[in-house]
Amino acid sequence: MSQLLTLVFGRLPIGWLQLTHNRGRFIAAVAGVAFANLLVFMQLGIMGALNSSTVAPYAMLNADIILSSEDGNTLTDGGHIPRVRMFQALGVAGVADATPLYIGNLPFTLDDGSSVSLLSFGMDVAQPSFASPGIAASLSRLTLENTALLDEGTRGMPASVIAKLTDGGRYSFETGGTTLTAIGTMDVGGGFLADGMVIMSDQTFLRLFPNRTSGAPNHILIRTADGVSPDAVVARLQAALPKGNIRIQTMAGSAANDLAYMATERPTGIIFGFGVFMGILVGLVIVYQVLSTDVADHLREYATFKAMGYGQPFFLGIVFEEAMVLAVFGFIPGVFVSMVLYAGLVSVTGLPVVMDAGRAILVFFGTLAACSLSGAIATRRLANADPADLF
Known part of the structure; x- marks a missing residue:
């Protein structure tokens, strides 16, 4: 040396x-x-x-702009937004399509008595383009009542269950008095807010969360027309939609704000x-x-x-x-x-x-x-x- x-x-x-x-x-x-x-x-x-x-749920989605409640700090918290804002947004130049997104926390108990919490996402399965390509391919299967895609990285979930699902099997469990059946998997991973994630149709979501209504989603996802800048559409939406309890952001901006909030406020x-x-x-x-x-x-x-x-x-x-x-x-x-x-x-x-x-x-x-x-x-x-x- x-x-x-x-x-x-x-x-x-x-x-x-x-x-x-x-x-x-x-x-x-x-x-x-x-x-x-x-x-x-x-x-x-x-x-x-x-x-x-914090940003993992964004990888499940395929959108350019997100409308949220102004009191929400991250994608997974905050209040609800009137669904009528989606129809108003569809009339704004540059908006190609829009869909509601429902989010809730779904707890259930495994056979061994341990508890697992799943961050649940309800989407309109008739609009698979709003999901990431890996999820969109399986989204049409969720038209069956009370079916869902389960996160492979769910913390506490037995490896045998994940292996069964990846081999084409099914896994049913009781939650909130309803039987939910996982018919496939997605790869997202657990985090600090929940043990894992699950995605289902909006109709299944509303059955599992009877206190929620279709007229009050957590967010509205928007896709812009080809060649149109999302930032330009955000400015038009801000000018066109009624002022009030609503936040309009690009998806990238929303993810960045979530990170800033988690690092400096939580x-x-x-x-x-x-x-x-x-x-x-x-x-x-x-x-x-x-x-x-x-x-x-x-x-x-x-x-x-x-x-x-x-x-x-x-x-x-x-x-x-x-x-x-x-x-x-x-x-x-x-x-x-x-x-x-x-x-x-x-x-x-x-x-x-x-x-x-x-x-x-x-x-x-x-x-x-x-x-x-x-x-x-x-x-x-x-x-x-x-x-x-x-x-």
Whole structure:
């Protein structure tokens, strides 16, 4: 390693030699940086799962514009919207088609007594173009009364049930006094709001939720005519529809707003964001403590260099070298342990916690920056020190 660092820096790797001179302290420092990396990775992983599960329902839909109740914060909450707005929207230039979307939470109990909650979507199966291609192909099968497509990633659902459905079988269960039969699957995944998702016809939805009416869907999905900008149609809809408790957004804009709300308004997003900050702070404190102790231990050597004419950039170079070594050696175990914990979280919770390259790169360069900042702070004592005072 010394020879490699000599080639990298073009000089004797003083920082590396100082760190590894005391093996116990070096291992403890690397473990501290790895722990800080682990904290950040876990918080970012759960935040990523929160974001993925928030926008996952949008992947089931194929629309350009969505009309929602103004009191709704995300796709899956908020009030209802009058269905008459759909007919009014169809008269606006640039609108090609529209359909209502019904959403509700459907709980039921498995044979072993455990409870599962399904985020349920009711759609007009006569308009399959509003569903994603993978779902649209099976949507016509849902014209049968009380049938549905079940999410393959439903948390808590026995693997034998999913295997049976993918092989063309059926799975019936009781919910709200009604027997619902899953006749196929879709791949969406569980999240923070429910264990999984299920899609059915609007008529089946209204039978399962007797308090709901066809005249008050949760959203209205709109497809624009070919070649017409959704943003332009949004502006026309805002001008044409009655003012009031209605929000008109493009699908992309709605998804972005959902993410912003979950990250900045919901307690879960705020807590995990604060956890990332705490992980960074822990890393800063650990590295600063290690580097400042190292500077104090070698103060006489630094004084000798200073008396020989070496300036502050030389000392910064040594400490930055130490910071880089700690960042690299702490990142490697941090990322591998995080990947193991990610896999454990996925198997236990079913949340979409994955290690992507972008996150790993972000954390690595963040670790380098944090270690460098700690190093810069640790060398402040040398900046204005008089060599004669250091002996």
